[in-house]
Amino acid sequence: MANGENLYRFEVRTRGAGSPRIEALKADVRALGMGILRSARDTALYFVEGDLAPEELCLLGRFLLSDPVEETFEWREVSRQALHGSISEPDTVRIVEICRKPGVTDTVANELVRAAREMGIPCLNRAATGIRWELEADWLNETSLLKLTRVLLANSLIDRWEFGEINPIFPEGQLLVPPVEQYDLGIMDDDSLLSLSSERRLALDLTEMKAIQAWFVAQRREITDVELEMIAQTWSEHCVHKSFKADIEVIRDSKPSDRESAFPRIIHSIFNTYIKNTTEEIGAPWVKSAFVDNAGIVSFDDRWDLSFKVETHNHPSAIEPFGGANTGVGGVIRDIMGVSAKPIAVTDILCFGPPDISEDELPQGTLHPRLVARGVVAGVEDYGNKMGIPTVNGAVHFHPGYAANPLVYCGCIGLAPRGIHRNKPESGDHVIVLGGRTGRDGIRGATFSSMKMDGSTGEVAGASVQIGDPIIQKKALDVLLAARDAGLYNAVTDCGAGGLSSAVGEMARELGAEIDLSGLGTKYPGLAPWELWLSEAQERMVLAIPPRHIKAFSELCSIFECEFWDIGAFRSDGELKVRVK
Incomplete structure (x- = not known):
């Protein structure tokens, strides 16, 4: 707790039989052959920190944290130390309490702090959420309770738990910004280059590392960690699709059929040959934009354009299912926003391993398909739902091939007035970041998504998982649409894989830009320069806004209560310069 401030605990319970997730938990426990839960009870936990009066705490419980018709609440002050329970007690009721790990985004807690201030309770400084499970079964012991918690109740990547009472751990950022690191690639042999790629999780092979080495040796200077990480993101499979662009040799064991003979022996880029070239050969007049922007754009009628974007989010969903799928949807929605359109519908195709597969059949480190x-x-x-965008269709498929890595295929459809999208920044335009603050969540997401998964993936890639906040994105959407209609920006893109390095880099590819990351809004202090530049923290858009429109844009952000940061300007010298003061 900061500065000796008090920490309070709220427990919110559903009246009567309990919540629907209790029956779902009982069914999952039975299906996995663990046994029969005689009873189960879940309680929502909220922790608030600050100099709060009893009447303020009652207001929070009554109007923010509970529904007086369906729920009851209690609150009390807690000490710095959690009151740990003991699962060795003879009582057959076992207690499990779960909270987010420090540094993992807790969107409900963030909204709680914001809403409390709107209610006139400014002294609520920090908050956290959790859940308490009370489980009763004769077969529950230390081993079985731990297994049940890991398989069905919590995700060890983002959650921590206690078998008894838990207290939240709030992240305490470093006050000092870590310095920029430099590497002398010229003195590194092949093993050292591969070790550097592995240690920094760059997902670059020896050929790629040697290409980087050769360039910086020719420049007669060391490479900074900012440059190294930026190149790794840009060259990642996720961003550049190396497999789709590679030459593929077709080897046939027998004489090909007439149909197979039509295919060449060597395919120069599957993407160019069978997707891009085919689209260009058809030359449909209603295709207005394809393969060059955040989403494809087609004409709907004389007044409206439709935009489409689909994308997989498999690796993140494998290690943190809710956050991975949540930000997968958020990402395609932002892609639609990135072509100046209003998202109107979401679609998905989801493929999982068999729901009745035993834990022993799963690869080590894999979450159970039910979870x-x-x-x-x-x-x-x-x-x-939180953005008011319906999921209009979808499909679900179960197959053993998806037991280790699910297929989470998300899509979004957008609508915009015909021809309204602008995507040409001009020299002198301000580089504006709109929406969410920057944190360590999502660090190296592009390279993580390009790596081979194994039993250690969840342990080493925790920071690569993003946590979405659709409320912030809804605010950013409202600002963006109003700014679009008022003609306030010259270009816009979303901040996805590679973070600002990708978004600003793409927008500035024909002009150049000068960026100062010192004023960028962060979730906590102490981020290294490369983390600021590469973070894939969600809900961020980058816009090119002429100086004459900055005031009007700022007023829009005030109306919709959405933050923005002016981090630099586009230039005309073809160079991208990034600094942190």
């Missing part, structure tokens, strides 16, 4: 499916479905519906 994955439940989290993914909840994540998909959560993001669209």
Whole structure:
């Protein structure tokens, strides 16, 4: 707790039999052969920190944290130390309390702090959320309770738990900004280059590392960690689609059929040959934009354009199902926003491992398909619902091939007045970041999505998982549409894989830009320069706004209560310069 401030605990319970997730938990426990839960009870936990009066705490419980018709609440002050329970007690009721790990985005807690201030309670400084489970069964012991918690109740990547009472751990950022690191690639042999790629999780092979080495040796200077990380994101499979662009040799064991003979022996880029070239050969007049922007654009009628974007979010969903699917939907929605359109519908195709597969049949470190499916479905519906965007269709498929890595295929459809999208920044335009603050969540997301998964993936890639906040994105959408209609920007893109390095880099590719990251809004202090530049924290858009429109844009952001940061300007010298003061 900061500065000796008090920490308070709220417990919110459903009246009567309990919540629907209790029956879902009982069914999952039975299906996995763990046994029969005689009873189960879940309680929502909220922790608030600050110099708060009893009447303020009662207001929070009554108007923010509970529904007086369906729920009851209690609050009390807690000490710095959690009151740990003991699962060795003879009582057959076992207690599990779960909270987010420090640094993992807690969107409900963030909204709680904001809403409290709107209610006139400014002294609520920080908040956290959790859940308490009270489980009763004769077969529950230390081993079985731990297994049940890991398989069905919590995700060890983002959650921490206690078998008894838990207290939240709030992240305490470093006050000092870590310095920029430099590497002398010229003195590194092949093993050292590969070690550097592995240690920094760059997902670059030896050929790629040697290409980087050769360039910086020719420049007669060391490479900074900012440059190294930026190149790795840009060259990642996720961003550049190396497999789709590679030459593929077709080897046939027998004489090909007439149909097979039509295919060449060597295919120069599957993407160019069978997708891009085919689209260009058809030359449909209603295709207005394809393969060059955040989403494809087609004409709907004389007044409206439709935009489409689909994208997979498999690796993130495999290790954190809710967050992975949630930000998968959020990402395609932002892609639609990135072509100046209003998102109107979400779609999905979801593929999981068999729901009745035994834990022994799963690869080491893999979440059970039941936990994955439940989290993914909840994540998909959560993001669209909170933004007011319906999921209009979808499909679900179960197959053993998806036991280790699900397929989470998200899509979004947008609508915009015909020809309204502008995507040409001009020299002198301000570089504006709109929406969410920057944090360590999503660090190296592009390279993580390009790596081979194994049993250690969840342990080493925790920071690569993004946590979405659809409320912030809804605010950013409202600002963006109003700014579009008022003609306030010359270009816009979303901040996705590679973070600002990708978004600003793409927008400035023909002009150049000068960026100062010192004023960028962050979730906590102490981020290294490369983390500021590469973070894939969600709900961020980048706009090119002429100086004469900055005031009007600022007024829009005030109206919709959405933050923005002016981090630099586009230039005309073809160079991208990034600094942190």
